[in-house]
Amino acid sequence: MSDNGINNKVDALIVGAGIAGATLAANLAKMGKNIVVVEKDLNERDVIIGELLQPGGVQKLQEMGFTSFVDNIDAQPVYGYDIIYEERDYLISYPNKNGEPCGYGFRNGAFLQNIRKYILAQPNIRVIEGTVTQLIEEEKAITGVTYNCRKMGIEENIYAHLTVVTDGPLSNFREKLSKPEKKVNGYFLGLLLKNCELPFANHGHLVMGDHPPMVIYPVTSNAWRVLIDFKGEKPPRLGKDFKKFLLEEFEDAIPLIARSAFYEAVEQGKFKTFPNHRLPASPIKKSGAVLLGDALNMRHPLTGGGMTAAFNDVLRLSDNLDKVADFGNSRQIGGAVKKFYETRHLGTQTTNILADGLYGVVYNPDLRKAFFEYVSRGDKYAEETCSILAGLNKDKKLLLNHFIAMARYGTQLKVSSEKSGVVVTESLTMVKDAVGIITPLLLSEKPDRGNKLMLEALNRII
């Protein structure tokens, strides 16, 4: 094994050139830092994750000066969502009154290769293709990593003032830097609809009904990604009857104009699955290291919020590190990391709460209907909800108000449609269910005074 020597420390060593790691490297390099990135596979990946970037994520790319990351990959602008509920639908648009950006749909691999191309071209970033096998810990501080590169037959230690662990959803190192309580909610099954239209071009489609939810959005000019949720801890079994099952279960839910493309995709059978996790952030402060991206925090991908959360974190962490005068000063670095952990929820909590909250709603028949009727009222009911979904509005109180108002509206509709004691009981259950969904989500975000007051208010409701 070769050893670069502890005295040859780079400013920052990043484990994983994924969405968060590669973007952080790009941003820190702009600040003049000396960086090493170790990535186990630099080839373009073919995945079903991270293919819709919400406007809030695009806004963060703009702030960092990286909007070119979506260039030349046939990325599709996305202007909002068509919410499809049983036989009806309602179009909600992202805010655009004050020059807010739109979202983008793209193939994740192509987008990531754009970011990697950028970092590979920076003179102060060294990108190594290799697998990190351990974090080096000396006197209770992380001082670097060991990586190996099978192709080159190399095993080497690299040392850094700050090691950023951003090795993604299946992280091997998160236990060292956090107390993870990771839960698999289910799996997304992904397939591609080719050369077809959907009810609204350049829009996401959320399809809800008496079937597991699915989302559909454009990823190139001639392909739409369909993600279908399979609840439970095990992936769907892609056995010989699976195609038949898919057709029976989902055919009617796919909008008519896209149905023949759906038949074709099912027939081709190029299915991919990926687990959907919930992982509240619970970092442990450790000198010399910081945890970032899906390694730190995950939410359900139904609302496509992961990359937006990651870019919020990248920008916040870089801004804190930019204020560190001397990267060799571990106390200053530690201060920047501490501040990041203590404040990051301000940029990510609404994205997290909405994602897992909406996931709870779509599986509850009454709340699902209430949600559709609520946003279909248009006006602020649609606009404000959509601004939170977009990742542009981070007002947690507003999110909570809409969540409870949605359940109450559902109650009113139910009571006014049928007047019986049973209905009143069911309606009360609806509000109770909504509170039951949102309370643990609020509790798992970083507690602040606002959270406490909200939880007290929720307790008064039920």
Ligand SMILES: Cc1cc2nc3c(=O)[nH]c(=O)nc-3n(C[C@H](O)[C@H](O)[C@H](O)COP(=O)(O)OP(=O)(O)OC[C@H]3O[C@@H](n4cnc5c(N)ncnc54)[C@H](O)[C@@H]3O)c2cc1C
């Ligand atoms: C099914 C699904 C769909 C999703 N859809 C969306 C969406 O539409 N929009 C959205 O915003 N978010 C979406 N997400 C979430 C989004 O994909 C993630 O939040 C985002 O990719 C996280 O970025 P990351 O950098 O943490 O992880 P990744 O992008 O996965 O990067 C981790 C990197 O670390 C590397 N690595 C791992 N271990 C090692 C090691 N030991 N040594 C060296 N390198 C290593 C990996 O090769 C990889 O390149 C989805 C998630 C799922 C599960």
